[in-house]
Amino acid sequence: MAIHPTAIIADGAKIADDVEIGAYSIIGANVSIGSGTWVGPHVVIEGHTSIGKNNRIFQFCSLGAVPQDKKYAGEPTRLEIGDGNTIREFCTFNIGTAQDVGVTRLGNNNWIMAYVHLGHDCQIGDNTIFANNATLGGHVHVGDWVILGGFTSVHQFCHIGDHAMTAFSSAVAQDVPPYVMAHGNRAVPAGINAEGLKRRGFSPEQIRSIRNAYKALYRKGLPFDDARAEIETEAASGKEELAAFVRFFAAASRGIIR
Known part of the structure; x- marks a missing residue:
């Protein structure tokens, strides 16, 4: 030594x-x-x-x-x-x-x-x-391949899913789903971490599937339970990239950022 x-x-x-x-x-x-x-x-x-x-x-x-x-x-x-x-x-x-x-x-x-x-x-x-x-x-629970920007603050008991990303000075007070980029005080969704997914070998088809899941959560005006059901149905059809959403929804504790 x-x-x-x-x-x-x-x-x-x-x-x-x-x-x-x-x-x-x-x-x-x-x-x-x-x-x-x-x-x-x-x-x-x-x-x-x-x-x-x-x-x-x-x-x-x-x-x-x-x-x-x-x-x-x-x-x-x-x-x-x-x-x-x-x-x-x-x-x-x-x-x-x-x-x-x-x-x-x-x-x-x-x-x-x-x-x-x-x-x-x-x-x-x-x-x-x-x-x-x-x-x-x-x-706080943080998944794999997550990037937290400088001065990000995460409230106790929050969950941050795999491949998520926060901008600098984000104040995370609710759960951040996998693949989602978040920013602001309080943090809100800002699209998916598409560039990070490309670098990690996700195919264009997988990224498209994740975009569709993001739209279900944030762009269609669906209640959360309906958006969750839509994503879980797609995951059950064999889209493995959506399994991270299913695991996340089962463990989330503070309600997701919306």
């Missing part, structure tokens, strides 16, 4: 042999760090925190601190970080609470820019990009 002599590693921490830890970083007793991970200087990793392989964690991050929740009473909740993530300067990720699943999770291959906050019990998928100062309240 390449551990700077000024770093403080508590007894009990489980650190792979090739982990690098920079000057003045502090690693708690209930922390595990996987192979290939680099931890910069002045990082604090505490609590029951597990970090996977090949992550890069930049200076002044605080990972695994107790939740900013007055109900928290010292329960042994967790923070779990997967593999291949980049976590830039001054990010703050809190452990979960007993009132939810008790775990805050960040998946794999996420690009997390400076000053991002993940509140307690957030569940983040894979291959996301969170631009500077994106802030997530507690219990």
Whole structure:
């Protein structure tokens, strides 16, 4: 291990042999760090925190601190970080609470820019990009391939579906369906993330199908239940790209942006 002599590693921490830890970083007793991970200087990793392989964690991050929740009473909740993530300067990720699943999770291959906050019990998928100062309240769920613009704020308990995207300074107070772009305070729909879908290999037919689903939700003047039924019928006919809508509708908790 390449551990700077000024770093403080508590007894009990489980650190792979090739982990690098920079000057003045502090690693708690209930922390595990996987192979290939680099931890910069002045990082604090505490609590029951597990970090996977090949992550890069930049200076002044605080990972695994107790939740900013007055109900928290010292329960042994967790923070779990997967593999291949980049976590830039001054990010703050809190452990979960007993009132939810008790775990805050960040998946794999996420690009997390400076000053991002993940509140307690957030569940983040894979291959996301969170631009500077994106802030997530507690219990927020974010799917795969989501992009959050800088200074995006997400209200607690909101869900953001796969491949969705927010503009900078968006204030998300309700659920954002998959593939949808959102902007504004409060955030409203602004079309689908067509360019992102092209880059990820979606066919023109699949993108057309997603556009039609968007029209059902936002352009036809349908009540939500009718739009949902139309999309679920299309998904059942074999349009796999619409399965993300079906999963999203089943899990959504705050009502979708309209």
